[in-house]
Structures are given as structure tokens and as C-alpha cells.
Amino acid sequence: MDKNTENMLAGKPYRPGTPELNSFSHLAHRLCRDYNLTTDEDTVEREMIIDRLFPQHDDGIYLQGPIHIDYGRFTKIGKNFYANFNFTILDTCPVTIGDNVMCGPNVSIITAMHPLMYQQRNIRQQADGQFDDVEYGKPVTIGDNCWLASNVTVCPGVTIGNGCVIGAGTVVTKDIPDNSLVLGVPGKVIRPITEKDRLENFPY
Structure with missing residues (x-):
């Protein structure tokens, strides 16, 4: 891994268009394309693609697809993970997902950041002649x-702590304590999830 990629993963300013990062992202995008062309019956092919796209994953991962992943190799996924349609990860910084996590349709996990000031954000020609910008990120x-x-x-x-439920349409901008119900834009903790939330006549 070169210094630019190390800077990216550390949350420092980096160039996204270097040969190494291009090779990583281009591979991930090809794998996403291949996955998105499969169907639910293509179990073996899907497992092979997931193994290449997410080298750091545990058992029991299921992605409905389509999926949209920036790198994949910088995301760690625990066991029994499920994501519905249009699952997106921008893992310019590490993404860590625990065990038994479920994602509904159109969930996005974003680590990528741009400077607020346009003088720092705009794309410009670099010393090597390539047009590129400088970005940074923060882990999730x-x-x-x-x-x-x-x-x-x-x-x-x-x-996001253990045992949380993040309601539909929520934008999570701050850390969330364990066992919280979170709703809104920006997301706010509505209340803790307790034994009072246990459903009656449910098998578990």
C-alpha cells in the first residue's frame, strides 16, 4: 500500500486518482457490476464475488443487490449481515459493521469528505498533469x-452502538449510544429500546 492510500485510511488529505486507488476502485466497480447482473438463484457466483469484493467478511452475508461499493477491501462485515436493494458504501476510510446487522433499501454508509471551502475542494491539474482533487474521510x-x-x-x-434501530429516512450525523431508537434529519435519539418493546405472541 502506498503512502497516499495510507493517508486516505488515516483520514488525512489524499488524492483519489492515483494508480493504486484507481486499481482498487475499478476492481470493486467491476465486481459490483458483475454482482448486479446476477439473480437470487446464482448463489455460488454471488458468494465468489462477495469474497473478492469484501475480503474481511464473516459468514452469512446476503446482499439483495444492486450494490454500489467504492473499494470493499476497506470494509469489515460481521456475521449474519443483510442488505436490501441499492446498498452503498463509500469506504475511503475504514467501515466496520458488526454481527447481525440489517439494512433496508437505499441505505448509504459514507466515509468520504470534501473540504467546505471551494478553494480547497475544486478539481485542479496536479503536478503530474492529471486532473484530480484532494479529499479526506472519517471512519464509520x-x-x-x-x-x-x-x-x-x-x-x-x-x-452507532449495539442494538440500535435507525428509522427510515434518518441521516445519522453523530454517535449513537447502545440500544437507541433514532429518527429524523439530522438523526436524534428518540428513546432507548427496552423490554417494553418486546412483541407479544412472537416466536423469540
């Missing part, structure tokens, strides 16, 4: 036993 961690409902966006630098 999602704990065990979480449910992210449809259209949830997890923003850079966020840690």
Missing part, C-alpha cells in the same frame, strides 16, 4: 444487532 462503525431502515444515510465519522 456500526455495532452488533442493529437495524438501519430504508433510506438511512450514515455520515462520516459516526459510531
